[in-house]
Amino acid sequence: ITSDFCVDHLCVAFPNSMKSANVLSDINVVFRHGIAAAVIGESGCGKSVLVLALLGLLPKYASVHGHIFYNSFDVLSVPFAIIQSNLSKHWGIIPQSPSDALNPIRKIKKQFDDIGKNASRGNFSVEELCDSLTSLGLSDIEKILQSYPHELSGGMLQRILFAMAVCCEPEWVFADEPTKGLDEQSRQQVSHNLLHLKTKKTQSMILITHDLPLTEEICEVVVVMYAGEIMEITNSVYTNGLHPYTRALIAALPINGFNPIPDGPVKNGSSRQCRFAPHCAYASKQCKHSHPNLYSVDDMHKVRCFLYA
Ligand code: SF4
Ligand code: MG
Numbered sequence: 001i002t003s004d005f006c007v008d009h010l011c012v013a014f015p016n017s018m019k020s021a022n023v024l025s026d027i028n029v030v031f032r033h034g035i036a037a038a039v040i041g042e043s044g045c046g047k048s049v050l051v052l053a054l055l056g057l058l059p060k061y062a063s064v065h066g067h068i069f070y071n072s073f074d075v076l077s078v079p080f081a082i083i084q085s086n087l088s089k090h091w092g093i094i095p096q097s098p099s100d101a102l103n104p105i106r107k108i109k110k111q112f113d114d115i116g117k118n119a120s121r122g123n124f125s126v127e128e129l130c131d132s133l134t135s136l137g138l139s140d141i142e143k144i145l146q147s148y149p150h151e152l153s154g155g156m157l158q159r160i161l162f163a164m165a166v167c168c169e170p171e172w173v174f175a176d177e178p179t180k181g182l183d184e185q186s187r188q189q190v191s192h193n194l195l196h197l198k199t200k201k202t203q204s205m206i207l208i209t210h211d212l213p214l215t216e217e218i219c220e221v222v223v224v225m226y227a228g229e230i231m232e233i234t235n236s237v238y239t240n241g242l243h244p245y246t247r248a249l250i251a252a253l254p255i256n257g258f259n260p261i262p263d264g265p266v267k268n269g270s271s272r273q274c275r276f277a278p279h280c281a282y283a284s285k286q287c288k289h290s291h292p293n294l295y296s297v298d299d300m301h302k303v304r305c306f307l308y309a
Contacts (some may be wrong), residue, residue: 003171004070005054009065014059014064036206038222040237040249046174047208091174092168092172092173094174094178098154119168136157136193171202173201173205173206178209187218292304
């Protein structure tokens with residue numbers, strides 16, 4: 001029994017949506033306990049759907065094949081009640097939008113206690129919460145605990161959500177686009193807080209993000225997704241990114257002159273070609289007629305590209 005997430009041949013499709021093609025096709029990856037991983041890729045690449053699948057939160061109408069093993073359970077086939085009662089208390093989730101994530105008519109202290117009750121550990125003492133919130137750079141904690149969300153700034157709310165995500169000492173922390181839309185100063189604060197959680201609370205994290213520098217600061221593993229497939233698994237996109245799509249993401253960073261990826265993402269192209277082929281400067285005849293596997297470059301590094309077959 002391990003607390004790794006082992007994703008085995010996961011395919012997800014939303015049959016009733018306009019796009020009948022797979023949203024995720026044949027995803028195979030292990031998120032190891034004790035390791036911080038990032039899932040990156042453009043909007044619509046399937047990264048959010050992958051994380052919903054890990055958490056057992058795919059909508060009922062989704063058509064799902066494959067397995068996700070976690071602690072001797074298959075998250076995809078256990079009843080949701082089991083996920084709620086047994087599994088989800090091991091998981092701390094930092095939602096994307098602080099203002100939507102908190103109950104507007106409940107004081108902060110009460111909302112911490114609600115989380116404690118759900119995890120059957122009971123109310124938190126003010127001292128415990130002071131410790132945790134102070135370490136995230138907040139002061140005047142007793143006043144904060146007696147406030148309603150609207151009385152606090154966005155930055156304060158986000159730190160409160162960080163503290164809420166880890167207050168029951170979860171085995172895993174999930175963060176969805178934690179730096180999206182933030183100015184540089186707030187971005188650095190979030191990055192600092194994530195690093196703090198990682199060193200003080202739990203090493204095991206999955207970040208969904210567009211923020212490549214953040215993955216470099218926080219994560220030991222980066223999973224690069226494109227059009228519903230994993231294109232590369234590497235320890236660093238900057239120093240070890242090999243896939244032409246990974247290179248294109250790096251070239252698209254403002255610091256590198258903002259070279260856009262031509263024509264944007266190709267969604268769910270023909271399964272008989274490389275999905276990146278229409279945009280790839282290295283595409284050969286083979287790339288347009290056959291589909292590359294995820295080839296191992298070394299133990300920790302896989303690339304879905306014929307150049308590394
Ligand atoms: Fe480019 Fe071919 Fe590699 Fe696809 S398989 S990324 S088209 S070189
Ligand atoms: Mg998304």
